[in-house]
Amino acid sequence: MQDIMIGTWAWGTGSNGSAMVFGKKQDEALLRESFDTAYEAGFRNWDTAAVYGMGTCEKLLGSLIKDKEDIFLSTKFMPGKKYKEGTLTKSFEESMSRLGRESVELFWIHVPHGLINNLSEAVPLIKEGRIKSIGISNVSLENIKAAEEFLAKEGLKLTAVQNHFSLLRNDQQPIIDYCADKGIRYYAYMVLEQGALSGNYSADKHFPLFSMRGLAFPKSKFRKIEKLLSAMKEIASRYNIDPSQIPILWVIGKGAVPIVGITKPSHAAKLAGAMNVRLTKEEMKLLEDLAKETGIRQQGIWEPQ
Numbered sequence: 001m002q003d004i005m006i007g008t009w010a011w012g013t014g015s016n017g018s019a020m021v022f023g024k025k026q027d028e029a030l031l032r033e034s035f036d037t038a039y040e041a042g043f044r045n046w047d048t049a050a051v052y053g054m055g056t057c058e059k060l061l062g063s064l065i066k067d068k069e070d071i072f073l074s075t076k077f078m079p080g081k082k083y084k085e086g087t088l089t090k091s092f093e094e095s096m097s098r099l100g101r102e103s104v105e106l107f108w109i110h111v112p113h114g115l116i117n118n119l120s121e122a123v124p125l126i127k128e129g130r131i132k133s134i135g136i137s138n139v140s141l142e143n144i145k146a147a148e149e150f151l152a153k154e155g156l157k158l159t160a161v162q163n164h165f166s167l168l169r170n171d172q173q174p175i176i177d178y179c180a181d182k183g184i185r186y187y188a189y190m191v192l193e194q195g196a197l198s199g200n201y202s203a204d205k206h207f208p209l210f211s212m213r214g215l216a217f218p219k220s221k222f223r224k225i226e227k228l229l230s231a232m233k234e235i236a237s238r239y240n241i242d243p244s245q246i247p248i249l250w251v252i253g254k255g256a257v258p259i260v261g262i263t264k265p266s267h268a269a270k271l272a273g274a275m276n277v278r279l280t281k282e283e284m285k286l287l288e289d290l291a292k293e294t295g296i297r298q299q300g301i302w303e304p305q
Contacts, residue, residue: 003252004271005045005074005187006038007261008061012053026263028060035064038268047187047259049076049110050095062099075099076108076137083114088121092131106160107131111304112143116150123154135160135187138303141175148182162187165256167197167228167247167291168298176255188256191247193217193298199229199236199243212301221296228290235283245274250287253279 011031046065048057058075065071077091088109096102107125109118115136125131136147139161148158161179165172165188172188179186192198194213201207203222207214229243236243248271251258262268279287 003257003275004043004248005047005257005259006043006268007189007259008046008048008057009052010261010263011048011060012055012057030264031060032064034262034265034268035061037265038262038271039068041268041272043268043271044070045072045074047074048099049078049108050091051076051078051110055094055098058095058098062101066100072105073099073101074106074108074135075104076110077118078110079113079118081113083117085117085121088118089125092122092125096130103130103132105132106135107133108135108137108160108162111138111302112136112140115139115143115147119147119150123156126156127154133159135162137162137189139163140304141178144175144178144184158182158184160185160187162189162259164188164190164298164300164303165251165254166191166193166298167250167287168193168225168294168296170288170291171297172256173254180255186256187259188251189259190298190300191251191258191260192244193247196222196225196298197229197232197244197247199232202226202229216298216300221294224294224296225291228287228294231286231290235279235287239274239277241274241277242270245270245277246279246287249274249277249279250284253284 011026046061048061050058065073075095077088079087092107109115122131122134126134136143136158144158144161151158161175161184163172163175176186195201196217201222203219206219206222207217232243232246235246248258248260260271
């Protein structure tokens with residue numbers, strides 16, 4: 001299923017792990033079952049990162065994919081604010097060790113700190129074939145153009161861009177259109193806003209208070225999106241799918257590849273059940289109009305802009 005990449009941000013433990021970010025520790029046996037369900041449903045594209053649970057996500061995913069040769073794997077390096085030579089290479093090698101791989105299909109620079117220096121350090125790994133394609137994340141159009149120009153001088157191509165894009169962060173169309181024109185694949189993360197747009201939460205049924213998502217999306221914001229959530233539910237009923245799939249289908253309709261986190265087998269089943277649905281232009285516009293009415297522009301604390 002090439003229109004979707006499965007994310008593992010919520011899988012990790014410890015620092016920057018599931019309990020800290022999402023307010024809930026995940027059950028490893030359930031995560032393994034979720035992977036199996038998704039794999040059996042045809043999902044082959046999987047995304048992780050070194051900082052998700054500080055390596056614990058990569059280690060778990062690595063144990064799940066070790067016997068599967070058809071997985072398209074994506075992971076990321078998180079640079080410091082100041083470039084330090086050798087850090088990217090070290091992070092890459094540590095990621096490969098945790099994932100049980102010698103190479104990776106897609107490797108990201110997680111934020112654009114020291115972008116050109118880090119791309120330069122990645123070049124030997126790309127030319128050796130250990131990084132099969134290179135992407136950049138949390139970037140502006142200017143960052144993208146600078147990366148393209150640098151890589152072109154090395155005879156290489158920027159393959160992918162990954163930014164925050166959702167109904168509540170709908171400011172990416174110029175970048176999506178630019179990427180489409182340049183043959184760069186655009187991946188969207190936080191399409192469900194860490195569950196705020198899943199239809200499973202509300203001002204009365206709120207996120208865990210002492211979690212990153214609870215702080216980022218308080219009850220006051222849930223009150224602002226009530227009309228949007230209601231419209232999602234109504235549209236979902238027309239197609240006999242779960243409301244959580246509507247924001248995902250909206251992202252696909254905008255020309256992006258959504259990265260969707262799953263932590264339960266039912267999440268994978270719902271995702272598979274919606275993959276043959278495409279929203280109409282009228283449904284897309286209604287969702288966008290209602291999202292705009294909220295006045296919300298959601299942004300993560302890690303995002304440069």
